[in-house]
Amino acid sequence: MxxxxxxxxxxxxxxxxxxxxxxxxxxxxxxxPLTRAEVRADLEAWQRAGLADEWRGDGTPDIYSAEYLRKMATYERLRATRSGSPATAHAASVG
Incomplete structure (x- = not known):
């Protein structure tokens, strides 16, 4: 095991x-290279989106489930809004 x-x-x-x-x-x-603040912001986005909960334990989450995909889209949207790039933020909100 x-x-x-x-x-x-x-x-x-x-x-x-x-x-x-x-x-x-x-x-x-x-x-x-990423700054400490960028890494912390990325981790915060990962946690706020709920993806940290998906990867707890020994099992692998179903990365194709609607719930996981919703969380991933939220994570990407949070990352895009933190990057400060309007084009990136727009692409994340559309996609």
Missing amino acids: KLLALSSLAAALLASTLSCAAHAADANDPIH
Whole structure:
């Protein structure tokens, strides 16, 4: 059972790493390191959207469920409004 939990954790970390790389590639300045305030703001958005609750425990959430997708859209909207870019905020509210 522990092996299954470790492999789930490894898969989640890999997905997170790939997601971060994708976000960095989309940025205007891919070399720009995040500040402590930016990381904290992102974590706050993740928690406010309810995604932290989805990833508690050993199981993986159903990332295709309507509830999870709603939370992800909320997270992306919160991130876009914090970035200060009107174009990014508009794209997040439309998508």
